[in-house]
Amino acid sequence: MINKIIHFSVYQRGVVLALTVLLIIAGIFAFRSLPIDAVPDITNNQVQVNTTVEGLAPEEIERTITFPVESSMRGIPGVTQVRSITRFGLSQVTVVFRDGVDIYRARQSVSERMQSVQSQLPKDAQPKLGPISTGLGEIYQYVVDYETPAKNENERFRQLVELRSLQDYFIKPRLLTVEGVAEVNSTGGFEKQFHVQPDPKRMAQYGIHFGDILNALENSNRNVGG
DSSP, X not given: OHHHHHHHHHXXXXXXXXXXXXXXXXXXXXXXXXXXXXXXXXXXXXXXXEEEOSSOOHHHHIIIIIHHHHHHHTTOTTEEEEEEEEETTEEEEEEEEOTTSOHHHHHHHHHHHHHHHGGGSOXXXXXXXXXXXXGGGOOOOOOOOOSSOOOSHHHHHHHHHHHHHHIIIIIHHHHTXXXXXXXXXXXXXXXXXXXXXXXXXXXXXXXXXXXXXXHHHHHHTOOOOO
């Protein structure tokens, strides 16, 4: 066999050169078009349902949120596994589909089941679908900071608040418009918050309840038509 290959290569130089050129062209095309990743994403075809809720213990979250959501996901076509994790303030249900199932069709099926179980969940529980990405899909990390950070503690705190606002309200929305970007996670800095600290003594003096303060805040932060 080896002798035949050598004989063909020697006496059919034109064919061998032509095949070599075609192989080089195919290699260049593959190098420019094939997605190459140092750590290939081997995560299965899955959809996550995340529910954040405050004030409930993990046992209560498991009983009132995780179990109803997980039970409603069973029976969806193409589902191979349904698993869940319950932590303090978080319920996460992972629905695993077969590899051939389209991810957008899978998310639509999960979303329809979420709507059917919404009435059974606590009032403040709002289940949301996770992004179409995994932990291995992280592609870039960046830092936003002043060219000359302040050395004073109070001034530095103010800078970190402004940087977080810049990240959340200007940089992040623009990055989400880039094709292929599924999610942008912000860490660090300080979120700008407004705290209302009632004085119980003065509230009792004027006959004001905490519900009145809550209603006043909701009414003052509402936009309605003319």
